[in-house]
Structures are given as C-alpha cells and as structure tokens.
Amino acid sequence: MTPQDASSFTESLCHRAPVIPVLVVDDLDTAQPLAAALVSGGLTVLEVTLRTPVALSVIREMSQVTGGIVGAGTVLTPEDAENAKAAGAEFAVSPGATDRLLSACEDIGLPILPGAATATEAMMLLERGYSTQKFFPAEASGGAAMLKALASPLPQILFCPTGGIGHDNAHDYLALPNVACVGGSWVAPKDLVQAGKWAGITDLAAAASQLR
Numbered sequence: 001m002t003p004q005d006a007s008s009f010t011e012s013l014c015h016r017a018p019v020i021p022v023l024v025v026d027d028l029d030t031a032q033p034l035a036a037a038l039v040s041g042g043l044t045v046l047e048v049t050l051r052t053p054v055a056l057s058v059i060r061e062m063s064q065v066t067g068g069i070v071g072a073g074t075v076l077t078p079e080d081a082e083n084a085k086a087a088g089a090e091f092a093v094s095p096g097a098t099d100r101l102l103s104a105c106e107d108i109g110l111p112i113l114p115g116a117a118t119a120t121e122a123m124m125l126l127e128r129g130y131s132t133q134k135f136f137p138a139e140a141s142g143g144a145a146m147l148k149a150l151a152s153p154l155p156q157i158l159f160c161p162t163g164g165i166g167h168d169n170a171h172d173y174l175a176l177p178n179v180a181c182v183g184g185s186w187v188a189p190k191d192l193v194q195a196g197k198w199a200g201i202t203d204l205a206a207a208a209s210q211l212r
C-alpha cells in the first residue's frame, strides 16, 4: 500500500465522524458492549490502543460489531503492525513515526495514521506521501493555535489532533481548515465502562458526533 493510499483511507475515516474514540480496554468482556455503545451514538471509527494485554483480543471482538471500523492505536513497531492486522485491525495509529514502522505498514497493506508534533516531522511525513497525520500530543504541543499556524505553510496536510482534547475544546480544533476530526478518550470514561453504563457512553458519543 502506498503512503498516498493510506492517507486517502485515513482521511475518509476522519470524515465519517468528528471524533475517533481512543480506547484503553482492560476487560475483554467490555469490548463488544463498549463498541456497540459508541457506534450507536454515531462514532463508528474506533481506535483500540495496544496498551493492555487484551488489546489484540479486544480488536477481534470489536470487529464483530456491525457498523464499526476498528483500528489499532499505539502501534510502535513492525511487530505491533503485523499483530494488529492479524487481529483484524483495519488501520493503525501511532503517536509518532519511524521509517521501520511506516515501511512495515506499507508492506503489509495496513493504512497508518502516523503522528507528528512539529513542522519538521509533518514535512518528513508529507515528503514520504502521508498527507493525513495525527497531531500528538495536541494540547501539550501548542494546541489549536499550533495547528492554525501550521495551516499557512502546510495547507496540504490534514490532521487528526489527539491528546488533551475533550468535549469543551474539541470545537477549537474542528473549526480549523486543516483538521478533519479529533481523537480522544473522553467518550469512554473508565468509570462508565467499569460500571457497564453503556447508555451513558452512547450519550457521550452522540454529543461528540454532533460537534462538527
């Protein structure tokens, strides 16, 4: 898969809903109801971070939920990319980018949304063909003001900012011409997940899906 094809695919994901839930799932039993709750609230693109021992199984379980598109986050190495793809992930997200990781994703045909936090990192990814990028960690790296500043010299890059974004500041990002969607964990708070309060998560997702 070419970087251009990967970017077209990740751009299309970003246009499906204004928010991509970034999920850290500890309990496999919560995978399907959590995915179903988010999808029924209108958030159909789900990023399952590879930060828990059950993450790959969670990807397998969530992939069974009708209407969702499930990808892997925190994909750091070629092995992570291979495992994610084998588990059924349809895309990968990384907080940054390395040549080894990008090459692996290109070789195995797993579209990746690679991370950048500076103009140089964004330019290096663009030079390789990645015009859709994650901006991470968004708030700590200058937030919406930083992305607004990048839009002038680099209007051809579309970003999915993630990190420190919630319902109250998401609009600041979504109003920018170089932001396609945002990522965030606020739509799946741990207390609601642990308590199985799926209707509450659907409500958060529904509010998030109205943000644009």
Ligand SMILES: O=C[C@H](O)COP(=O)(O)O
Pocket: 022, 162, 163, 164, 165, 183, 184, 185, 186
């Ligand atoms: O590592 C953090 C994830 O990208 C999500 O960030 P968040 O919890 O600030 O939304």
Ligand SMILES: CC(=O)C(=O)O
Pocket: 022, 049, 073, 074, 075, 093, 094, 095, 136, 162, 183
């Ligand atoms: C930072 C993030 O969202 C990731 O781990 O991919």
